[in-house]
Amino acid sequence: MHVGSGTSSGACLSLLFRKGERPEAEAIARTVETAREGGLVASVSYRPDPAAGWLELLASGLTFDLAGLSPLGPAPAVEVYQAFGFDRPCAVAELEAVQLVPSGHILSGAGLLPVMRTMMGLAANLVLHLPVAAVHWGAAQTLMEPRYFSRLMLNWLAGGAFPSLGLTAFSRAPDGSIGTRGLAHFTGQEMQLEASLHESDSDTARLAVRVIDHLVRHGGIAQAQTIGQWSDALLLEPSKVGKLVLVWRGG
Numbered sequence: 001m002h003v004g005s006g007t008s009s010g011a012c013l014s015l016l017f018r019k020g021e022r023p024e025a026e027a028i029a030r031t032v033e034t035a036r037e038g039g040l041v042a043s044v045s046y047r048p049d050p051a052a053g054w055l056e057l058l059a060s061g062l063t064f065d066l067a068g069l070s071p072l073g074p075a076p077a078v079e080v081y082q083a084f085g086f087d088r089p090c091a092v093a094e095l096e097a098v099q100l101v102p103s104g105h106i107l108s109g110a111g112l113l114p115v116m117r118t119m120m121g122l123a124a125n126l127v128l129h130l131p132v133a134a135v136h137w138g139a140a141q142t143l144m145e146p147r148y149f150s151r152l153m154l155n156w157l158a159g160g161a162f163p164s165l166g167l168t169a170f171s172r173a174p175d176g177s178i179g180t181r182g183l184a185h186f187t188g189q190e191m192q193l194e195a196s197l198h199e200s201d202s203d204t205a206r207l208a209v210r211v212i213d214h215l216v217r218h219g220g221i222a223q224a225q226t227i228g229q230w231s232d233a234l235l236l237e238p239s240k241v242g243k244l245v246l247v248w249r250g251g
Helices: 025-037 104-109 113-129 146-157 201-218
Strands: 013-018 042-046 054-059 062-067 082-084 095-102 134-137 142-144 169-172 178-181 190-193 225-227 234-238 244-249
Touching: 013 113, 025 042, 025 054, 025 113, 054 113, 062 104, 062 113, 095 113, 113 146, 134 146, 142 146, 178 201, 190 201, 201 234
Parallel strands: 082 142, 190 244
Antiparallel strands: 013 095, 013 134, 042 054, 054 062, 062 095, 134 142, 169 178, 178 190, 225 234, 234 244
């Protein structure tokens, strides 16, 4: 699935709008001011000529560029691997993208949790105040329903679990194991969870979410380690091939 031309990846978060609804820079400035009244710690730090179609936002001492604003054309395309939170399929090809990315001087640290948490909090607040139709995360090529996205991110920022079902995607291997897509952006490694014949798909997904949260909180691993106890124990070990954490059942 595509929007416009090109592709989006890495630390790019795309806010997708119906045609004719992409905001102008002035609308973003008003939105940020409104969100500030609700507690958002952010401001417009640089606004070029409106015809440039972008501006810079400052949040928690970090700067982010918002590009693809009207009247300029939309930001580059998105490719969707997995979608979350929609009641029905989202017609992505009919939407136009506005991209939120870390500014150049912090781009090298785009995978660091403080940067990601600030960026996701900023995006969640913008989504609550704009007619966003869908949210796309480039590192995992995931598409999220706007309210689902904001709820997930704000819960994470309030101390909840890492939003695995949105900032990562899952895939099933022929042997039934679950692999991640996009986790490496945060930990430097993807994850592969061993399948179980005595477990439902939903239970396996919940276990994968638990492991992902552990890895994001503690970082990638260089040597084998165990989490949990007894029959619930899991063995995590780095693969000898590629940047991958293999997760084995202990019970």
